[in-house]
Amino acid sequence: MTTLYPGVAPAATVGGPETTLTDEEIRRFVVDSLSALDVDGKRVTIVVPDGTRHAPVAMMAHHIRDALGTRPRNVRVVIALGTHDYMSEPAIAALMGYEPGHFADEYPGWEIHNHDWRRDETFANLGTIGAARIGELTAGRLTDRDMTVLVNRMVVDTDISLVLGPVLPHEVVGISGGNKYFFPGLSGHDVIDMSHWVGALITSYEMIGSVGITPVRQMIDAAAELIPSTKLLLGMIVKPGSDALQFLSFGDTRTSWEACAEVSSQVHVAYVPKAYKRVVSVIPTMYEDMWTGAKGFYKMEPVVADGGELIIYAPHITQVSVMHPGIEEIGYHNRQYFVGQWERFKGHPWGELAHSTHLRGLGDYDPVTGAETNRVTVTLATGIPRDVVERINLTYLDPAEVDLAALAADPDTLVVPNAGELLHRTEAQRLRLPA
Known part of the structure; x- marks a missing residue:
């Protein structure tokens, strides 16, 4: 059940803060969730974290591959780098679980891309959120600057944007994950700079671990509303010190994040x-x-x-x-x-x-x-x-x-x-x- 996003369908979940999911529970949850998803003939873009996020991405990506099968028209994977360095082929292979140079053998018909944030042509311009609205979203912390919303074209020129990512306490937004994989994960500089500075004005000391919809979360949610594709999150809570999963959620990027954030606040502190x-x-x-x-x-x-x-x-x-x-x-x-x-x-x-x-x-x-x-x-x-x-x-x-x-x-x-x-x-x- 959602309390932060009234009117948005709650996410499906499995596990909890005291649970360690079995391989079969994980596989079954992914297969059941995605088998019920209408992807026939549609374009699917999967958004994954880079190597600075600890999670069993390869295992989950294989389950997604099996659940989607040949139903989509095409599947692209884009690595949400933010402004981190591009991942090399060996690093991507380790992330996704394939032999270097053999992505197509492991994921037939799929493509994979670094978020090429250095190149302007990577981005689609989704418009501007005015300074007055930014003032409302940030509780008056930032009132004199419009925010231009640029995002990687791959989540615009698609039917479904499926985020696969862990959820953890975060110094800028409170709890990471959800729409944060778009902004700043696939974002142009305006949203990155403005949202990060608002987080800094609040201070990491006060922000990190906040479970609710923080001012920064409000900014990235507002930006994500402009993305026209269907936005979904397969969220993961990774057991500290291991690759095991304690909790999974699937649904809208907002309510699926909300479900994970509540568990993260208990597991990752x-x-x-x-x-x-x-x-x-x-x-x-x-x-x-x-x-x-x-x-x-x-x-x-x-x-x-x-x-x-x-x-x-x-x-x-x-x-x-x-x-x-x-x-x-x-x-x-x-x-x-x-x-x-x-x-x-x-x-x-x-x-x-x-x-x-x-x-x-x-x-x-x-x-x-x-x-x-x-x-x-x-x-x-x-x-x-x-x-x-x-x-x-x-x-x-x-x-x-x-x-x-x-x-x-x-x-x-x-x-x-x-x-x-x-x-x-x-x-x-x-x-x-x-x-």
Whole structure:
């Protein structure tokens, strides 16, 4: 049953927060859901996440293939990169479960594409949402700019857009998934920049894990309404630390997301007894630069004590951002640093400003003295050189000097493996955060 989207058909679901679904339960749910879907002679576009999202995409894609059979006129798969780097053929093969170079053998009649976000001809212009409406959607946070809605043509020039994706706590929108796979997953820069900046104005600390329809969710839902194809979500709740699935939903991208979001809020949040003076986020290799690896900060910020330190331990990361070199120009700063100097920064891509604040966390800025103060110290123990780390306003630590075992033995330190997967909060924050 839906409470957030009255009048929209509720999603079909299987599983729950205390469940681990069997292979047969998963297969049967996908087959039953898609067998009942009218796809005969229709064009189907499947939207999948890239390699920075942990989920059994290959298994689910094979079930979708079997359920659709030869009924559709054609099937295309598009990888929702947002502004992440394009996936290579070996990476796509690993994502979708086929031998490199043999996609057509594994998925007969299908095509697969990276979202080619660098090329203007990739996009369809769906129109503009006016500044007044943006003001309403954002509760007055952004009132002076129209939003042009550009989206990958593949979800416009199709009959059915079927999103396959996991649902997790997210620093910009609250809980990821659903229409977020269109915006920013397949989006032009206007929606990306404006929605991310609104999220930054709220702050990741307050936003991440919000189950309801946040201002950013309202923005992307409004943009998605302009997509003419039928929009469906096969949503997944992945059991932490595994490839197992606990919950699946299928239906409209809004109510299917709503069903998953409620379960995610129970499954993907870890509660610890206190805030720690030091938190060490051990970043998995699936995050290849700080743009993606910053999730090790987003999801741990609530459990770092005031004045404490968060260490991002990732010797494999050697670059700040492959696709967004502008981060090295502006560095990492809190929200107030940019708000207090808006004339200076308003011409910089807002998505980069937002990312900057998300990794720096809460803080303040005095425009009179130019002094920036931050709630916590952010330390990079990565392969990024010291001079770069210090230039971007963070603290450097040689990863060779990090003794994870010794740090884990310190009662004032929390060491988190595979950081970026689970949102962490303290017991005192239970039912209080997000605001």
